[in-house]
Amino acid sequence: MIAAESLEDRHAREAGPFHVTNRLIFSIALPMTLGFLTTPLLGLVDTAVVGRLGRAELLAGLAIGAVIFDLIFTTFNFLRAATTGLVAQAYGRGDRREQQAVFWRSLTTALVCGGALVLLSPLLLAGGLRLMAPGPEVAAVTSTYFFYRILSGPAALANYAILGFVLGRGEGSIGLLLQTLINGTNIALSILLGLALGWGVAGVAIGTVAGEVIGALAGFAIVYGRFDKRDAPDWATIFSVERLTALFGLNRDIMIRSFVLVAAFTLMTRIGTALGPVTLAANAVLMTIFLVAGYYLDGLANAAEQLTGRSIGAAYRPAFDRAIRMTAAWSLGLALFTTLAFLVFGDALVDLLTTAADVRVVAYEYMPWAALTALTGSLAFLMDGVFIGATWSRDMRNMMLAAFLGYCAALAVLVPLFGNHGLWAGLNLFLLMRGLFLLMLVPRRATQTFRAVQ
Numbered sequence: 001m002i003a004a005e006s007l008e009d010r011h012a013r014e015a016g017p018f019h020v021t022n023r024l025i026f027s028i029a030l031p032m033t034l035g036f037l038t039t040p041l042l043g044l045v046d047t048a049v050v051g052r053l054g055r056a057e058l059l060a061g062l063a064i065g066a067v068i069f070d071l072i073f074t075t076f077n078f079l080r081a082a083t084t085g086l087v088a089q090a091y092g093r094g095d096r097r098e099q100q101a102v103f104w105r106s107l108t109t110a111l112v113c114g115g116a117l118v119l120l121s122p123l124l125l126a127g128g129l130r131l132m133a134p135g136p137e138v139a140a141v142t143s144t145y146f147f148y149r150i151l152s153g154p155a156a157l158a159n160y161a162i163l164g165f166v167l168g169r170g171e172g173s174i175g176l177l178l179q180t181l182i183n184g185t186n187i188a189l190s191i192l193l194g195l196a197l198g199w200g201v202a203g204v205a206i207g208t209v210a211g212e213v214i215g216a217l218a219g220f221a222i223v224y225g226r227f228d229k230r231d232a233p234d235w236a237t238i239f240s241v242e243r244l245t246a247l248f249g250l251n252r253d254i255m256i257r258s259f260v261l262v263a264a265f266t267l268m269t270r271i272g273t274a275l276g277p278v279t280l281a282a283n284a285v286l287m288t289i290f291l292v293a294g295y296y297l298d299g300l301a302n303a304a305e306q307l308t309g310r311s312i313g314a315a316y317r318p319a320f321d322r323a324i325r326m327t328a329a330w331s332l333g334l335a336l337f338t339t340l341a342f343l344v345f346g347d348a349l350v351d352l353l354t355t356a357a358d359v360r361v362v363a364y365e366y367m368p369w370a371a372l373t374a375l376t377g378s379l380a381f382l383m384d385g386v387f388i389g390a391t392w393s394r395d396m397r398n399m400m401l402a403a404f405l406g407y408c409a410a411l412a413v414l415v416p417l418f419g420n421h422g423l424w425a426g427l428n429l430f431l432l433m434r435g436l437f438l439l440m441l442v443p444r445r446a447t448q449t450f451r452a453v454q
Helices: 007-014 022-051 056-075 078-093 096-119 121-132 136-168 172-196 200-225 241-274 277-313 317-353 357-389 393-418 420-453
Strands: none
Touching: 022 056, 022 172, 022 200, 022 277, 022 317, 056 121, 056 136, 056 200, 056 241, 078 096, 078 136, 078 241, 078 277, 078 357, 096 121, 096 136, 096 241, 121 136, 136 172, 136 200, 136 277, 172 200, 172 277, 241 277, 241 393, 241 420, 277 317, 277 357, 277 420, 317 357, 317 420, 357 393, 357 420, 393 420
């Protein structure tokens, strides 16, 4: 009779040295890239559904509501990032009990924060409307959309924790499944409720709520169903003061970093506003190029998160170094290809995104700067992944602040001299500084970290 496998034996199978290969990298990066690409599709469908209702104030109200929720939920992206790094390190150690404990800590934090969002929704809406300052009719539409969609808060933040857990274990296919389920349900119900049943903006918001709730329930069922009860942590372990302090420290640093990043893009929009409505519209069209490049560069950053975190947990420096070299090579290669593709085909993309002749002319002029963001931003995306996986959150925060100060200084000099060319040059310098500042810290921080875990 074969003896049952001990916890130590099972832990040992996951822990320790491992070999980083292209196949391993893309088993994480490719599914997550595909999953992330469903997000802009969702935005297009929601816009198309409301756009077909034939009233401009409905489309404007939806757009403002979407911006408000982007600001709110970007603030809580730390739930995904911190969970990924901590789970990846526990995975590298073969510590399944701590993996489960991290999941429960993050999920509890997500549900508490999500509930707080619902309770504070009147204040959040008032602040959002004050910030965006729409007219009365548009504000009424935004309010309708907001009060339905805010109900998704607990489920949406729970999905951050769930996605962070599966990415920490390198399970990109599950991440793809959940992203597709969330956004696919949202798209289908937005069309059904918003258009077919005539519920309009309320139907689109309810579709979003349903997608988040269904995704959270499915994700929880998948994750919990795979837990081994022999590894289950007790409540004292889950809510250990030391572990909670570490989690909240990571969350705080990543949240500050996210705030500064949002501030950088908000500043670009604010300065663009002063350059006139046509230039502002052209910049908005061109930022689509940066966002498109970001979706698949984020996939490689996710691979870097898991592999660097796992290598630290396993106390195996060769895997850490190889993961950085290989993901950097792929990221740089894809970024270069993207820059060249946008330089060749970018004007055609502009024509697809806008029919306004004056906006097209301005966008053509600044297209080279927008195309360059894929290249200058590739290292920044990748280093974010490395530092999240390594849980070097304080360095992430500090280098983001340093890059932001450099960005502000560059804008102060370049915009008065070169106008919108200076604005785009400043953005590219900001992206480049983010990546280079973090890269310079890697050798020293890696030596310190691996010395500590060995």
